Amino acid sequence: MAxxxxxxxxxxxxxxxxQSEIRILEVEAGVQGSPIHCKFHVISMDxxxxxxxxxxxxxxxxxxxxxxxxxVGGKGVEVTGSLYGALQRLRLVQKSRYLWIDAFCINxxxxxxxxxxVSMMCRIYSQCTxxxxxxxxxxxxxxxxxxxxxDALYWIGGSQEAPTxxxxxxxxxxxxxxxxxxxxxxxxxxxxxxxxxILPQQAIVFWGSCEISWDxxxxxVDSFFDNSAPEIPAEFWDNGSILNLQHAMxxxxxxxxxxxxEILWRWRYRNATDPRDKVYGVLGFRxxxxxxxxxxxxxxxxxRTVYERTTIGLISTSGDLxxxxxxxxxxxxxxGIASWAVDWNxxxxxxxxxxxxxxxxxxxxxxxxxxxxxxxxxxGEGLRVENEQVLCLQxxxxxxxxxxxxxxxxDVQSDEGSTGSLFLSAGSRWGGLITSFQRLFPDQLPVNWxxxxxxxxxxxxxxxxxxxxxxxxxxxxxxxxxxxxxxxESGLFGLGPRNIxxxxxxxxxxxxxxPVVLGLDSxxxxxxxxxxxxxxx
Numbered sequence: 434m435a436x437x438x439x440x441x442x443x444x445x446x447x448x449x450x451x452q453s454e455i456r457i458l459e460v461e462a463g464v465q466g467s468p469i470h471c472k473f474h475v476i477s478m479d480x481x482x483x484x485x486x487x488x489x490x491x492x493x494x495x496x497x498x499x500x501x502x503x504x505v506g507g508k509g510v511e512v513t514g515s516l517y518g519a520l521q522r523l524r525l526v527q528k529s530r531y532l533w534i535d536a537f538c539i540n541x542x543x544x545x546x547x548x549x550x551v552s553m554m555c556r557i558y559s560q561c562t563x564x565x566x567x568x569x570x571x572x573x574x575x576x577x578x579x580x581x582x583x584d585a586l587y588w589i590g591g592s593q594e595a596p597t598x599x600x601x602x603x604x605x606x607x608x609x610x611x612x613x614x615x616x617x618x619x620x621x622x623x624x625x626x627x628x629x630x631i632l633p634q635q636a637i638v639f640w641g642s643c644e645i646s647w648d649x650x651x652x653x654v655d656s657f658f659d660n661s662a663p664e665i666p667a668e669f670w671d672n673g674s675i676l677n678l679q680h681a682m683x684x685x686x687x688x689x690x691x692x693x694x695e696i697l698w699r700w701r702y703r704n705a706t707d708p709r710d711k712v713y714g715v716l717g718f719r720x721x722x723x724x725x726x727x728x729x730x731x732x733x734x735x736x737r738t739v740y741e742r743t744t745i746g747l748i749s750t751s752g753d754l755x756x757x758x759x760x761x762x763x764x765x766x767x768x769g770i771a772s773w774a775v776d777w778n779x780x781x782x783x784x785x786x787x788x789x790x791x792x793x794x795x796x797x798x799x800x801x802x803x804x805x806x807x808x809x810x811x812x813g814e815g816l817r818v819e820n821e822q823v824l825c826l827q828x829x830x831x832x833x834x835x836x837x838x839x840x841x842x843x844d845v846q847s848d849e850g851s852t853g854s855l856f857l858s859a860g861s862r863w864g865g866l867i868t869s870f871q872r873l874f875p876d877q878l879p880v881n882w883x884x885x886x887x888x889x890x891x892x893x894x895x896x897x898x899x900x901x902x903x904x905x906x907x908x909x910x911x912x913x914x915x916x917x918x919x920x921x922e923s924g925l926f927g928l929g930p931r932n933i934x935x936x937x938x939x940x941x942x943x944x945x946x947x948p949v950v951l952g953l954d955s956x957x958x959x960x961x962x963x964x965x966x967x968x969x970x
Contacts, residue, residue: 444505445540446473450549453478455557456538457485458505460520460530469503469520473538474531478556485531487558489629489636490519490567491619492536492706512537519567522639532565533557535625544732552730554717555632564633564647566626568618571641574611582611583643585669589662590652599666609668615640616677624703624710628718630685654682693722694747694755701779708736708767711777712743725749737767741774741821748824753944757968771822772967823965828942832921834935834950930970937969 448454454477461470476483493499493515501517502509512520516536524530539550558564571579585608587593598604618640620626630636636647656662657679669675688696696715705711709732716722716729724746727739734742747756756775765776817825916928921939929950937952954965 444473444508444510446475448475448546450546453553453556455533455550455553457483458532458534458538460524460532462526462528463524464526465521465524469517469524471503471505471520473505478553478560481560483531484562485533487561487564487629487633488519488523488532488534488567489564489620489626490515491569491623491626492516493569493619515567515569518570519565519639522567522641523565533561548728548730548732551713551717551732552728554628555720558629558632558718559634561633563635563637564629566620566630566636566638566647568615568620568638568640571643572614574614574641575607576642578607578611579615579641579643581608582615583640583645585612586645586653587649589656589665590649591656591661592649592652595663605666605668609666609672609674612669613672613674613677616674616681619704621681622704624700624705624714627685627688627700627703627714631689632718650678651682651686654679693719693724694751697743697775697777701777705778707732708778709734709739712739723750736778737770737774738821740767740777741771743777744771744774745818745821745824747775748944753946754826754942754949757945757949771824772969773824826942826944828940831939831941831948832923832925833938834919834927834933835922837919837933837935838917933969938966940966 446456448456454475457474457476459472459474461472463469474483476485493513499514500511501514503512503517503520504510513536516534523532535554540546574582581596581598581604584593584596588596598608630647638645638647638650653662665675684699688699691699693715696719697712700715701711703711705714712727713730716724716727722729724743726746726749727742731739744756748754757773765774767776767778770776819825917931917933919927919929919933921927925939927939927948933950934952937950939948940951941948950969951966952969954967
């Protein structure tokens with residue numbers, strides 16, 4: 434019998450947005466593989482009369498070939514294959530299950546409703562009885578290997594005895610590969626899953642027919658930090674599965690208390706169907722997070738405006754030019770965005786990704802107490818923004834750049850090895866630059882140019898009592914590798930983002946802990962330095 438498929442929006446009951454109402458989907462009982470029947474209920478978040486669970490999943494492809502039909506109120510409705518798989522897996526056999534599902538319970542075609550509902554997601558996930566996290570089917574992973582990977586997490590966290598497959602090399606390899614598939618599912622790369630993992634009081638992770646509580650996963654990760662973890666087979670370290678899990682779980686825990694800028698920067702390369710959600714997905718999950726320049730959610734403004742207002746808000750609330758520190762010159766793919774604004778979506782071209790950890794840069798300069806402006810120029814009340822694109826600041830011109838090293842991508846990739854070889858490689862590249870400067874300006878180079886050069890490379894970047902443990906090599910690469918050496922007309926050495934060009938200028942501007950590189954705006958050539966500039970890094 435043919436099923437008449439209705440448009441999703443046509444079967445949604447209306448909401449009173451002033452009463453904090455949301456839709457809950459009742460998934461009726463049924464056996465695996467049978468048609469899915471559902472119906473909507475409307476409840477107020479001010480008086481939750483129907484306890485509900487919140488679904489967290491990666492939306493997946495929305496093309497016609499992947500869509501499946503569910504029955505809502507007697508009408509057939511098409512849903513993505515990912516959502517259909519989740520409903521089939523989570524549906525109970527003997528009783529209904531009540532779920533809140535963002536893509537299904539919100540009218541995605543209504544910007545006003547979408548703005549209001551997304552603004553409530555902090556409450557929705559905080560007040561659910563628990564979150565059901567759907568990673569998707571096992572795909573190519575054998576069920577026994579998938580279950581063994583989940584059991585391995587229970588074992589690492591101290592909830593189970595050592596598994597019997599530990600002495601079988603073939604089995605260890607298969608389980609390690611399964612765990613890598615587990616941590617590489619698309620759910621881990623979605624921006625909204627950050628708050629969906631953090632906010633609920635309880636959560637259960639479903640992966641095909643396997644399941645594990647979020648608390649058990651956290652205990653497994655925590656065991657490495659309190660020295661209670663058992664000896665883990667090498668296969669799990671070699672393929673990166675354990676390290677990737679540690680990185681993801683610890684990052685989520687850190688974000689519970691992390692400053693807003695660091696949260697935005699940490700998760701900027703996570704995926705979002707709408708690039709504005711790179712901001713809204715973060716602003717929504719912390720009640721203490723507020724920016725005066727932007728609402729927690731407003732889908733009536735475009736992505737360029739969202740990113741520019743977010744950057745301005747961060748500058749205003751921090752009292753300094755925090756978002757500008759440590760930028761790697763990666764640029765932006767958003768047409769017309771201001772050069773000083775942070776592109777929270779991140780450029781798509783992998784080679785342009787910033788290889789520096791901006792948060793590490795911020796901590797280093799903060800710990801050193803270094804401020805380039807020495808308090809000469811205030812920011813706060815002196816900050817002006819014209820037409821939401823021109824940032825007006827006070828500053829002092831230091832010098833103009835005349836030479837920049839030619840740092841191709843091949844050079845960047847070749848900077849591997851020990852800390853010593855890193856500096857030797859850099860010295861080899863920079864030797865030619867210094868020779869060129871000597872030829873052009875024979876009287877400008879400092880007598881102790883080598884000392885000056887090493888001072889730029891290391892100098893006060895290394896505190897008197899550095900606390901980097903065994904990670905000094907990685908730290909040095911983070912500090913030096915993404916940078917390009919430049920020399921100014923008066924013979925000053927500097928390190929800047931690798932996109933800097935001769936003719937750009939070094940400035941000290943109010944509120945910046947570091948000097949910055951500015952370029953004369955293309956419409957301002959020939960003007961005095963107080964003209965319009967673009968931000969280079």
